[in-house]
Amino acid sequence: MDRVPIAKIGQTLFVSIQIELQDDSVLQLQEDLADEISSTGARGVIIDITAVEIVDSFIGRMLTMIGSISRLFDAETVIVGMRPAVAITLTELGLSMKGVRTALNAEKGLEILNGRS
């Protein structure tokens, strides 16, 4: 199983998913992010999925849950860089990703996080 690295810049954690996601990697990321937010006190998380070719119901649910978990630590999660084909497929699949913020790209995601403080 590959692990997704987490980088901290200022008050924000950056995650760029560059691997082919399997269920265990997403679960691991969820745990790693919860640990990282609680130990660093980060206020925001940006998850860049530009390189992710598909988001199925499991991956989508896990990303939404990361948003809910981070909120328990008073941190906001923004998913950025979703591909158009992924957005169309997710919608048809019936997954609304309700509960997690999304933005076009990392820059817009940072604007959302900065506007929050």
Next chain:
Amino acid sequence: MDELPIQSGDDVVRVRQHVRTMAAGNGLSLVDQTKLVTAASELARNTLVHGGGGVARVEVVKSPNGRTGIKLHFTDSGPGITDIELALRDGWSSGTGLGLGLSGSRRLVDEFELDSEPGAGTTVVVVKWSR
């Protein structure tokens, strides 16, 4: 016809990659490739989690009017599905999921067939046609 085992999370990833390659190589648009690979991911996970593992078969098919399609078979010899109609309903789940795996993947493909009997395993066959 290519046959791939589904016994682990890595196998699910391999099925996705193989379906992507076949779909891209046979004229499916990027959106249609993404829909088919997403459906394959849902169905392969079902085979692994609910069916206790099984196999995926991938083949290229031709329609009578000359269109090319990708046909996927997912077969397991798990406990089977007691109420197929219920299992295909949005939001129904036997486990901890969202219940979108079967119903959602049916929306992502052009043809969808589910055969299952309690105790005799489950087979799902789907087809996505190029436009």
